[in-house]
Amino acid sequence: MFVREVAALAGVTVRTLHHYDRIGLLQPSGRTAAGYRQYSPADLTRLHSVLLYRELGFPLEEVATLLDDPSADPVEHLRRQHRLLRDRLERTSAMVAAVEKEMEAHAMGISLTPEERFEVFGDWLPEEYAAEAEEKWGETEAWAHSQQRTLAMTKDDWLRVKAESDDVDARFAEALRSGVAADSEQAMDLAEEHRQQISRNFYDCGPEMHAGLGRMYVEDERFTAYYERIAPGLAQYVSTAVQANATRQGS
Amino acid sequence: MFVREVAALAGVTVRTLHHYDRIGLLQPSGRTAAGYRQYSPADLTRLHSVLLYRELGFPLEEVATLLDDPSADPVEHLRRQHRLLRDRLERTSAMVAAVEKEMEAHAMGISLTPEERFEVFGDWLPEEYAAEAEEKWGETEAWAHSQQRTLAMTKDDWLRVKAESDDVDARFAEALRSGVAADSEQAMDLAEEHRQQISRNFYDCGPEMHAGLGRMYVEDERFTAYYERIAPGLAQYVSTAVQANATRQGS
DNA sequence: CTGCGGCCTGACGTCGCGTCAGGGTCAAGA
DNA sequence: TCTTGACCCTGACGCGACGTCAGGCCGCAG
Structure with missing residues (x-):
């Protein structure tokens, strides 16, 4: 299979495949006499894993070490990918819930505290700031007013x-x-x-x-x-x- | 609120906030006499939206145009964020399902076609390649063999x-x-x-x-x-x- | 044999920050 | 009052993951 086809199949650009070749992340297992890249089924399998890990936010170098680790059998990869995907699912649902809460709060004229709103981001280092930030503006009065203004519809x-x-x-x-x-x-x-x-x-x-x-x-x-x-x-x-x-x- | 606090709250680095200031995406509404950045509640609200859109993969410049569009009220943003998040949820579930299918297939000694495996990636331009790619290796025999090898546990x-x-x-x-x-x-x-x-x-x-x-x-x-x-x-x-x-x- | 599309390899550009370097600020303590 | 150490500032350079030409080689259709 040639680059163009592989790229189309996987939904990436040719340039991306070139890049993966250059950095050694995914080197096509063959070349034609003219030097054209030839991708084998096994190459596609690897590409699939690469894209999954990439989507999950791994830097390419780490993806390479993961995939090249000879002690990690493929089922292990699938297991890990499954776990990571489920984590992401959970995180995304939390964000959906947060947006819904925000809307509901808006509809009722309530305003959420800054901590609540950011809770879903940054792997939340517990406490530590909770009190600190809370007192920054007296019981979030200023905050509430800001909310009122910034969230106004017509x-x-x-x-x-x-x-x-x-x-x-x-x-x-x-x-x-x-x-x-x-x-x-x-x-x-x-x-x-x-x-x-x-x-x-x-x-x-x-x-x-x-x-x-x-x-x-x-x-x-x-x-x-x-x-x-x-x-x-x-x-x-x-x-x-x-x-x-x-x-x-x-x- | 000072940079450090905002950064901690939102789970980003100070450098990130500096960056957003420089490119005009999020300029703190005030400065102290000494030039220290001062973030208001409204700034935090904006930051929150910025991070959400960023997480969803928008380039920062586009985020800026979205947020600065005066015709888009905040509820409109929440609505859009909600929609995008639900799309992502769907996509992620599809990927989870795909991984599960792959494992099940492996357990049964079945091998999936390349199209199936990549289906979940790249916003799938329908047909077009389906036939084309299918015939590249006769009915995926080579593919099956490759699978057999690359998916072997001990x-x-x-x-x-x-x-x-x-x-x-x-x-x-x-x-x-x-x-x-x-x-x-x-x-x-x-x-x-x-x-x-x-x-x-x-x-x-x-x-x-x-x-x-x-x-x-x-x-x-x-x-x-x-x-x-x-x-x-x-x-x-x-x-x-x-x-x-x-x-x-x-x- | 001449297009014309597809492939190649540099090489430079871009985006979103990370990471110093060099220097001011500010509350606390000696 | 002076010092110390934590925090702030502004450049400026670096980097990862490609995008985007530029210049040149294949290969098949007419």
């Missing part, structure tokens, strides 16, 4: 969205007050409306993601406080309704 | 693993022959044994991942063929048992 939009969500919140509170069970049809219908509202106004929110939000309402005190201020017990109520609805939709 | 290990899996396969076949239902206790127990075997010999395979493999047994003809050669109907049988077991473990 005022009209925000008012509309706010009115919509206030409406659902009020109906949730009414349901709670009149003794409707949190896992009843009626409450779940409200939850479903809540979910669709998010999907319309923010991001596409499936039942599973919605359930995650529901959990957050009781696990994060700021979100809990938001609902408790409307009516005591409402946080738990909404959370339950949302999760019940999620399993209903899921089945 | 012979002893592989024989042990092979014997184990043959044993379970045989007991599955026996169960099928004697009319045991695929979603019965007994068949599910076999499936569970199958799952634990994979976990021991290859990678940590949870019920959900195992269910994915089960689906593959009937969706991919090469895996189907593997089981059908042992006993007709076995592919569907194992697939069903595995998925039944997954829901049993999950609940």
